[in-house]
Amino acid sequence: MRRLLLDRFIPYRLSVLTNKVSGAIARRYSERFGLSIPEWRVMAVLGETPGLSAREVAARTAMDKVQVSRAVASLIAARRVARTPDGDDGRVGHLTLTRAGQAVYDQIVPLALGLEKTFLAALSREERAILDGLLTKLTRQAQCLNRGGQESADGRTGAAGP
Amino acid sequence: MRRLLLDRFIPYRLSVLTNKVSGAIARRYSERFGLSIPEWRVMAVLGETPGLSAREVAARTAMDKVQVSRAVASLIAARRVARTPDGDDGRVGHLTLTRAGQAVYDQIVPLALGLEKTFLAALSREERAILDGLLTKLTRQAQCLNRGGQESADGRTGAAGP
DNA sequence: GGCAGATAGTTGCATATGAAACCATCTTGC
DNA sequence: GCAAGATGGTTTCATATGCAACTATCTGCC
Numbered sequence: 001m002r003r004l005l006l007d008r009f010i011p012y013r014l015s016v017l018t019n020k021v022s023g024a025i026a027r028r029y030s031e032r033f034g035l036s037i038p039e040w041r042v043m044a045v046l047g048e049t050p051g052l053s054a055r056e057v058a059a060r061t062a063m064d065k066v067q068v069s070r071a072v073a074s075l076i077a078a079r080r081v082a083r084t085p086d087g088d089d090g091r092v093g094h095l096t097l098t099r100a101g102q103a104v105y106d107q108i109v110p111l112a113l114g115l116e117k118t119f120l121a122a123l124s125r126e127e128r129a130i131l132d133g134l135l136t137k138l139t140r141q142a143q144c145l146n147r148g149g150q151e152s153a154d155g156r157t158g159a160a161g162p
Numbered sequence: 163m164r165r166l167l168l169d170r171f172i173p174y175r176l177s178v179l180t181n182k183v184s185g186a187i188a189r190r191y192s193e194r195f196g197l198s199i200p201e202w203r204v205m206a207v208l209g210e211t212p213g214l215s216a217r218e219v220a221a222r223t224a225m226d227k228v229q230v231s232r233a234v235a236s237l238i239a240a241r242r243v244a245r246t247p248d249g250d251d252g253r254v255g256h257l258t259l260t261r262a263g264q265a266v267y268d269q270i271v272p273l274a275l276g277l278e279k280t281f282l283a284a285l286s287r288e289e290r291a292i293l294d295g296l297l298t299k300l301t302r303q304a305q306c307l308n309r310g311g312q313e314s315a316d317g318r319t320g321a322a323g324p
Numbered sequence: 325g326g327c328a329g330a331t332a333g334t335t336g337c338a339t340a341t342g343a344a345a346c347c348a349t350c351t352t353g354c
Numbered sequence: 355g356c357a358a359g360a361t362g363g364t365t366t367c368a369t370a371t372g373c374a375a376c377t378a379t380c381t382g383c384c
Contacts, residue, residue, distance in 0.1 A: 006206050006223065010278055010293070011183045016224045017301045018180035021173045024307035036340085044168050055362060061168065062178045066342065069364060091349050091362040115307065116172055122303035123296065131172070131296055134289060139179045141284035145186035145277060198370085217332060228372070231333060253332040253379045328383085335376070346365070352358085 025115055032111070033104055034078070038063055038071040040108065043097065046081065047105040050096040053086070057095065080104055187277055194273070195266055196240070200225055200233040202270065205259065208243065209267040212258040215248070219257065242266055 006012050022037065029035040035043070041061040046052060052060070058068040072095060075081035080101035086092035097105055120128050168174050184199065191197040197205070203223040208214060214222070220230040234257060237243035242263035248254035259267055282290055 005210065006203065009206075009274065010282060010297070011180075011187055011274075012203070013297045013301065014176070014180045015184050017297060017304060018173075018176045019224070020301065020304035021307065022177050024304065025173055038340095041168065041174070044171075048167060053362075062181070064342075065363065066365090069362095070341095073364085089350070089362085093363085112171065112173075119300070119303055119307055120172060122299045127296060127299075130292060131300075134285065134293055134296070135172070135175045135179060137284045137289075138281070139175065139182065141281055142179060142182035142186065145183060145281055200370095215332075226372075227333065228335090231335090232371090235334085251332085251380070255333085326384090329381085331380075332378085333376105334378100335374105337374090338372095340371070341369080343368090344366090347363085349360105349362080351360070354356090354358105 021119060025112070028111065028115070029108065033108065035104075035108070036071070036074075038067050039075055042068065042071045042075060042095075043080065043101060043105055043108065044112075046095055046097050047102070047109065051094045053092045053094060055092075075101070183281060187274070190273065190277070191270065195270065197266075197270070198233070198236075200229050201237055204230065204233045204237060204257075205242065205263060205267055205270065206274075208257055208259050209264070209271070213256045215254045215256060217254075237263070 025040075026037050029037070029040050038061075041063065042057055045057055045060045049060075054065065054068050054072055057063075057072070058065045061068070063071075072081060072083070076083060079098055081095055082098050082101075083093035083095055086094060120131075123131065187202075188199050191199070191202050200223075203225065204219055207219055207222045211222075216227065216230050216234055219225075219234070220227045223230070225233075234243060234245070238245060241260055244258055244260050244263075245255040246258070248256060282293075285293065
């Protein structure tokens with residue numbers, strides 16, 4: 001059996017890589033705009049699709065509803081996001097960027113793309129395309145891990161998804 | 163300029179993927195062995211290389227010394243790791259797995275490799291080799307992000323790249 | 325010897341995070 | 355109409371994490 005050298009272990013290497021990248025991005029957004037990663041994500045989706053509800057934001061950002069709730073609360077306090085109640089459903093609020101929020105959005109997008117470009121500069125165009133495909137495949141596969149996907153899946157995985 | 167679709171943004175996709183994979187692994191190790199990820203990492207390196215100091219463990223696991231200190235304290239409390247003082251340097255302690263720790267190690271390694279295998283089952287052998295190379299390149303590149311490596315892109319990287 | 329600075333490791337504090345309880349509103353079956 | 359869930363969203367609490375300050379030891383220079 002292969003010896004488990006930690007630095008050959010793909011999940012570990014993925015984790016280290018992600019922490020470096022996310023940390024670098026988080027630091028910059030925190031310094032320049034006072035945004036946390038969850039806040040940044042909320043602004044990103046609201047910039048793309050105004051009027052989403054908190055639940056819809058959560059669905060698009062792979063965050064849970066608590067995280068979204070807190071990020072939204074903080075963004076509203078900073079007057080970067082506004083909530084307008086839904087006419088039909090009193091529970092739902094529609095979220096949009098304020099003018100100030102839009103101004104921030106217009107800055108964070110190029111900064112994000114610039115950072116991504118720097119990051120991907122280590123790869124050729126072809127490699128970037130391959131990476132894209134691998135991420136897609138692996139992300140799909142990762143679902144299996146969360147259900148009993150391997151060996152003695154001892155049933156305790158309460159996630160009985162559709 | 164490209165619109166920032168969050169699900170085309172590589173750092174975001176990396177983060178989502180890593181969270182899924184690490185979460186799945188963490189859940190299993192927590193359920194079966196009561197191990198957190200930092201504890202798991204410490205045991206992994208001590209199984210490979212007994213007698214490391216805490217500082218050396220930190221260097222090999224990409225954790226900071228606080229994280230290592232806490233993980234080690236918890237592992238010692240669980241009698242899975244023992245510390246023996248260094249003869250020459252009173253500050254240093256050498257860490258080894260106890261018999262019980264070794265028994266756990268002998269179980270966590272195959273479990274880890276099994277999970278990795280399941281995860282990578284989505285890829286062909288060739289793709290796995292490519293992934294390995296891409297992770298290496300990107301991890302090296304990520305260093306640049308953390309030093310001021312890309313101030314050029316502060317908001318106006320409208321132009322396309324090389 | 326003895327003091328200034330480095331280094332190993334720990335602890336305190338402030339913040340981030342997640343699970344679960346919670347509140348308000350909506351829907352359904354009767 | 356209304357009780358019994360479902361659903362959107364928030365709050366509470368317990369834990370995890372990161373930074374900075376701290377202790378203890380070591381090294382080097384005078």
